Amino acid sequence: MATQFKNKVVKDVGTVGIIALETDAATRSTIVGLTLTNLTEFMVKASILIADDTSVQGFYIKDSVIPPDTTLHALSAGEKLILAPTNQLIIRADSNDCLDAVISYVDIV
Numbered sequence: 001m002a003t004q005f006k007n008k009v010v011k012d013v014g015t016v017g018i019i020a021l022e023t024d025a026a027t028r029s030t031i032v033g034l035t036l037t038n039l040t041e042f043m044v045k046a047s048i049l050i051a052d053d054t055s056v057q058g059f060y061i062k063d064s065v066i067p068p069d070t071t072l073h074a075l076s077a078g079e080k081l082i083l084a085p086t087n088q089l090i091i092r093a094d095s096n097d098c099l100d101a102v103i104s105y106v107d108i109v
Contacts, residue, residue, distance in 0.1 A: 004107045012039075014096035017049065021089040021103055031081040033104030034074040036091065038066040044098045048074060050081075051088040063094070 010020045013036075023029050038044045045063040052058075060081065066072045075081060083089060093099045 002109045008103045010101040012097040013091050013093050013099040017090045017092040019088050020091045023083045023087050025085050028108045029083040029105045031105045035071050035102050037071045037100045040098045041068045045094040047092050049090040053086040
């Protein structure tokens with residue numbers, strides 16, 4: 001079983017949900033770091049959703065308020081988020097082009 005450490009940067013997240021990370025049928029991902037940075041000078045609400053292999057979506061974080069020019073650490077110390085095969089991590093905000101996301105994860109193939 002191969003293990004690959006990776007980072008992904010997602011720029012300018014807005015009101016349309018962006019698939020920030022997606023696993024294929026042969027891959028399981030463990031997210032070990034997830035930050036959302038407010039790029040604006042006003043408060044922004046951010047949501048993170050997980051979609052399973054049947055396209056059912058559930059909130060991991062819903063409408064979390066991020067103050068201007070600050071970062072939300074969506075995973076607390078030692079916490080991990082698992083994406084099973086054919087799952088998606090979706091990020092959206094209440095304003096256009098207001099967030100950057102950085103995701104650190106491990107793929108297990």
